[in-house]
Amino acid sequence: MVIAVIDGMGGGIGAQIVSNLREELPTYIDIYALGTNSIATSxxxxxxxxxxxxxxxxxxxxxxxxxxxxxxxxxxxxxxMMGEVTSKVSEAVIESEALKILLPIIPENIELVGLENKPLALLIKDSIKLIKNEFNIK
Known part of the structure; x- marks a missing residue:
């Protein structure tokens, strides 16, 4: 199984996601760090x-x-992400057959109505719970 984590800018969100996935999921699961820039990947x-x-x-x-x-x-x-996400990147993500777990961290000029405002740590925990349930991982 392959989990792709995508992030840009400084990669802080992606790093937290990867760290939590690594702690909570079995080691046979591959985690790909996909950065829009080298700092995020690093x-x-x-x-x-x-x-x-x-x-x-x-x-x-x-x-x-x-x-x-x-x-x-x-x-x-x-x-x-200040222009780091190209049209081709967003299209590839949407067209991928992978299950997409998207955290509601969005640009300042966009509002998504009806979302519960949760801290990043809880969003990541919810994501991991979803992965475990979806793929029957103990």
Missing amino acids: AMMKAHANKGATGENAIITSVKKANIIVAPVSVTMPNS
Whole structure:
């Protein structure tokens, strides 16, 4: 099983996701750190992802191999993350057959109505619970 974690900017969110996935899930699950820039990829690799790759083509290629994608919802929005998310990246994420677990961390000028405002740590725990339930992982 492959879980692709996508992040940009400084990679802090992705690093927290990778770290929690690594703590909670069995070691046979591969975690791919897919950064929109090298700083984000590096942060996620330091959090113990199995493999890491950077940039548009790496993300487009790697999400095809993923069973699960975990990322901020902004990866589905072209030009988000200060322009780091390209149209091709957002299209590849949406078109991937992987289960997409998207955290409601969005650009400032967009509001999603009806979402419970939870701290990042709880969003990550909810994501891991969803993965465990969806794929019957103990």
